[in-house]
Amino acid sequence: xxxxxxxxxxxxxxxxxxxxxxxxxxxxxxxxxxxxxxxxxxxxxxxxxxxxxxxxxxxxxxxxxxxxxxxxxxxxxxxxxxxxxxxxxxxxxxxxxxxxxxxxxxxxxxxxxxxxxxxxxxxxxxxxxxxxxxxxxxxxxxxxxxxxxxxxxxxxxxxxxxxxxxxxxxxxxxxxxxxxxxxxxxxxxxxxxxxxxxxxxxxxxxxxxxxxxxxxxxxxxxxxxxxxxxxxxxxxxxxxxxxxxxxxxxxxxxxxxxxxxxxxxxxxxxxxxxxxxxxxxxxxxxxxxxxxxxxxxxxxxxxxxxxxxxxxxxxxxxxxxxxxxxxxxxxxxxxxxxxxxxxxxxxxxxxxxxxxxxxxxxxxxxxxxxxxxxxxxxxxxxxxxxxxxxxxxxxxx
Amino acid sequence: xxxxxxxxxxxxxxxxxxxxxxxxxxxxxxxxxxxxxxxxxxxxxxxxxxxxxxxxxxxxxxxxxxxxxxxxxxxxxxxxxxxxxxxxxxxxxxxxxxxxxxxxxxxxxxxxxxxxxxxxxxxxxxxxxxxxxxxxxxxxxxxxxxxxxxxxxxxxxxxxxxxxxxxxxxxxxxxxxxxxxxxxxxxxxxxxxxxxxxxxxxxxxxxxxxxxxxxxxxxxxxxxxxxxxxxxxxxxxxxxxxxxxxxxxxxxxxxxxxxxxxxxxxxxxxxxxxxxxxxxxxxxxxxxxxxxxxxxxxxxxxxxxxxxxxxxxxxxxxxxxxxxxxxxxxxxxxxxxxxxxxxxxxxxxxxxxxxxxxxxxxxxxxxxxxxxxxxxxxxxxxxxxxxxxxxxxxxxx
Numbered sequence: 001x002x003x004x005x006x007x008x009x010x011x012x013x014x015x016x017x018x019x020x021x022x023x024x025x026x027x028x029x030x031x032x033x034x035x036x037x038x039x040x041x042x043x044x045x046x047x048x049x050x051x052x053x054x055x056x057x058x059x060x061x062x063x064x065x066x067x068x069x070x071x072x073x074x075x076x077x078x079x080x081x082x083x084x085x086x087x088x089x090x091x092x093x094x095x096x097x098x099x100x101x102x103x104x105x106x107x108x109x110x111x112x113x114x115x116x117x118x119x120x121x122x123x124x125x126x127x128x129x130x131x132x133x134x135x136x137x138x139x140x141x142x143x144x145x146x147x148x149x150x151x152x153x154x155x156x157x158x159x160x161x162x163x164x165x166x167x168x169x170x171x172x173x174x175x176x177x178x179x180x181x182x183x184x185x186x187x188x189x190x191x192x193x194x195x196x197x198x199x200x201x202x203x204x205x206x207x208x209x210x211x212x213x214x215x216x217x218x219x220x221x222x223x224x225x226x227x228x229x230x231x232x233x234x235x236x237x238x239x240x241x242x243x244x245x246x247x248x249x250x251x252x253x254x255x256x257x258x259x260x261x262x263x264x265x266x267x268x269x270x271x272x273x274x275x276x277x278x279x280x281x282x283x284x285x286x287x288x289x290x291x292x293x294x295x296x297x298x299x300x301x302x303x304x305x306x307x308x309x310x311x312x313x314x315x316x317x318x319x320x321x322x323x324x325x326x327x328x329x330x331x332x333x334x335x336x337x338x339x340x341x342x343x344x345x346x347x348x349x350x351x352x353x354x355x356x357x358x359x360x361x362x363x364x365x366x367x368x369x370x371x372x373x374x375x376x377x378x379x380x381x382x383x384x385x386x387x388x389x390x391x392x393x394x395x396x397x
Numbered sequence: 398x399x400x401x402x403x404x405x406x407x408x409x410x411x412x413x414x415x416x417x418x419x420x421x422x423x424x425x426x427x428x429x430x431x432x433x434x435x436x437x438x439x440x441x442x443x444x445x446x447x448x449x450x451x452x453x454x455x456x457x458x459x460x461x462x463x464x465x466x467x468x469x470x471x472x473x474x475x476x477x478x479x480x481x482x483x484x485x486x487x488x489x490x491x492x493x494x495x496x497x498x499x500x501x502x503x504x505x506x507x508x509x510x511x512x513x514x515x516x517x518x519x520x521x522x523x524x525x526x527x528x529x530x531x532x533x534x535x536x537x538x539x540x541x542x543x544x545x546x547x548x549x550x551x552x553x554x555x556x557x558x559x560x561x562x563x564x565x566x567x568x569x570x571x572x573x574x575x576x577x578x579x580x581x582x583x584x585x586x587x588x589x590x591x592x593x594x595x596x597x598x599x600x601x602x603x604x605x606x607x608x609x610x611x612x613x614x615x616x617x618x619x620x621x622x623x624x625x626x627x628x629x630x631x632x633x634x635x636x637x638x639x640x641x642x643x644x645x646x647x648x649x650x651x652x653x654x655x656x657x658x659x660x661x662x663x664x665x666x667x668x669x670x671x672x673x674x675x676x677x678x679x680x681x682x683x684x685x686x687x688x689x690x691x692x693x694x695x696x697x698x699x700x701x702x703x704x705x706x707x708x709x710x711x712x713x714x715x716x717x718x719x720x721x722x723x724x725x726x727x728x729x730x731x732x733x734x735x736x737x738x739x740x741x742x743x744x745x746x747x748x749x750x751x752x753x754x755x756x757x758x759x760x761x762x763x764x765x766x767x768x769x770x771x772x773x774x775x776x777x778x779x780x781x782x783x784x785x786x787x788x789x790x791x792x793x794x
Contacts, residue, residue, distance in 0.1 A: 013570075017567050017570060057791055062791070066789055066791075069788070069789035070789060072786070072788070073566070074563045074566050074567060075566030075567045075571070076570040077789065077792070079571075080570055081571070082571075163695075166472075166691075166692065166695035166696060166697065169470070169472030170414050170471060170694065170695045171691070173414060173473040173474065173477055174472070174478070174479075179690075179691065269670075270670045270686070273666075273667045273670060288691075289667070290691050290692055291687065291689075291690065292687065292688075292689045292692055293564075293576075293685065293688065294567045294568070294576065294685075295560050295692070298563035298564060298566065300786060301559070301698035302698060389469070389697060390466075391470040392463055392467060393474070394440065394456075394463075395442060395475070395476050
């Protein structure tokens with residue numbers, strides 16, 4: 001690789017997709033194709049599996065029109081994986097990169113991917129190899145440290161804010177008394193919290209929000225639901241799929257061994273359904289649940305323009321930095337200004353960010369553990385992009 | 398009422414909302430305010446409950462801007478209900494209408510509402526009262542007879558087609574092997590069938606679609622999932638919430654008495670969740686489920702332009718007809734032309750349409766009972782409106 005002048009670039013996507021993850025990919029490809037330091041642009045098929053299996057797409061050959069369309073395509077266009085990279089894998093990764101004359105590696109992913117990138121980076125440094133690595137964060141969960149927020153979060157948050165508002169109008173005008181709206185978020189409440197953006201007045205949905213940062217108490221939940229129902233006649237509750245009891249038990253957990261991911265994380269079951277049944281059985285009220293699931297991270301109609309542009313910019317900037325010699329960093333976002341909102345790009349040591357989860361801070365969670373504060377709304381509002389829809393109300397005028 | 402010249406109009410909404418039900422309401426209000434035959438325009442709050450409780454909004458007083466905003470507002474803006482109207486109620490309805498000098502009644506609703514309107518119409522005719530009634534159909538379920546389709550269906554179908562396509566891209570690129578995508582539709586498969594519009598090639602999601610018109614067989618389902626998984630490595634299955642076994646048992650039914658609606662209909666439980674567990678337990682594959690629930694009938698971002706315009710036009714036309722003397726009819730839609738698609742408005746006897754359900758015809762369901770035919774797609778395509786999003790694929794080029 002060294003001494004040859006131009007070398008090749010590999011880009012890979014890892015973990016769960018976001019609605020804008022292909023914007024980062026698009027930025028990487030467009031900027032890399034324009035760079036005189038980079039020869040071929042290879043996309044690893046299905047994340048690190050593609051590297052290990054020497055299974056690449058030559059993206060240099062794709063038309064600009066195809067690459068541009070990535071900006072409005074959900075899923076991970078290169079394919080993704082959740083493979084836990086083990087020690088012998090790293091040797092093979094380096095072997096494949098040498099064979100292919102790869103001098104640059106861009107890894108778009110979350111916690112686990114930044115860990116992989118960091119281990120690889122340390123090996124490269126020890127062996128003094130001419131291979132540079134940059135990580136681009138993505139996760140709807142928004143749980144990476146040392147970045148103001150994660151690309152992908154703003155669009156999922158916009159999805160949840162708008163969808164919760166719409167479900168609220170549906171429930172309010174047709175009194176099925178209770179809806180439990182389940183958001184993604186296995187360990188943190190960033191996504192459940194985003195539904196708070198739907199609420200403008202006291203009567204608006206959501207009336208209650210429960211996040212995994214606080215132990216979930218069934219009795220307290222039932223009291224909360226009854227109280228809101230007595231006051232309004234209808235209740236919309238937002239819950240994170242990752243809710244746990246004080247004993248650390250998931251409020252609902254998939255029963256089967258098959259439903260454990262490759263990192264050994266247990267997968268949550270249907271919390272919304274469990275809690276709707278709790279309401280029906282204990283309070284005798286009709287209750288239903290909504291679980292948009294993957295729709296929440298793949299809806300192009302709900303993409304945040306801010307999120308889309310940031311994801312794209314991290315892609316282009318990662319190439320500018322890597323050809324200038326940067327390696328071993330994740331491209332973080334730093335909030336420079338609140339109004340008008342502005343973020344700059346910040347270099348974060350891969351070693352710092354790997355395998356740490358950022359939870360909702362205390363000042364974002366209401367004192368009663370069933371509500372989200374104004375501080376959170378001020379933080380999240382610019383991330384969800386343009387104006388939220390303004391619906392009319394005849395009943396409450 | 399008679400002899401006074403101008404009399405008042407009551408409009409009410411009933412049953413579950415659609416994403417465009419307020420377009421019909423908007424058309425009714427705008428046209429009624431413009432009519433010299435109509436004095437005040439009253440909206441009954443919460444459906445027939447508002448009539449019985451003499452609880453009305455005076456919509457004549459609302460600004461044109463507010464009324465226009467109804468076109469992009471989900472839910473039933475007047476409030477809705479599922480009240481089963483009993484014999485003594487009808488006397489009270491007539492009493493309230495007399496007190497308020499109501500000469501015109503527009504009822505926007507589904508099966509049950511058309512039944513209510515029909516009973517009322519027969520009483521009026523027997524007593525020779527000067528009160529006219531027209532029904533405007535609405536239901537995402539698309540299960541009313543004597544109309545080509547129901548306003549509200551096209552938007553829900555567009556929602557499901559786009560969402561299923563997006564979930565398919567997510568699942569395909571990150572192989573969680575199986576997703577069960579649950580649509581609404583308690584008794585008929587029109588909504589589950591609409592996901593077929595997402596599929597352009599054999600490999601595209603959805604790979605399997607199950608509708609309540611065919612008995613659901615667990616063993617057959619497991620074989621189907623395994624077969625697709627062996628071929629592709631991933632499977633997206635669309636299921637209707639109303640799936641039943643050959644014995645007529647719901648595949649999943651909410652256990653509780655509280656979850657029975659006021660017409661005595663049992664409410665389905667979480668079919669997607671039940672079938673995802675079946676896949677995990679029986680086939681040992683990771684499986685998840687998506688249940689957008691009420692999001693499917695309230696997402697303004699997914700409204701079909703065709704559906705929106707038809708819903709609005711039924712509203713305006715109902716006023717034109719009722720002031721011209723029409724009564725006792727539902728405003729149906731008749732397909733006049735396929736290409737370019739065109740529908741005219743057809744008058745349907747309320748007595749004909751009440752309480753009958755339209756199922757998917759046999760030629761819309763594949764011979765294996767796990768697929769939807771081209772005939773259905775040809776029928777449904779114009780209803781979902783403008784172009785469906787065209788996503789790019791790198792992996793399968």
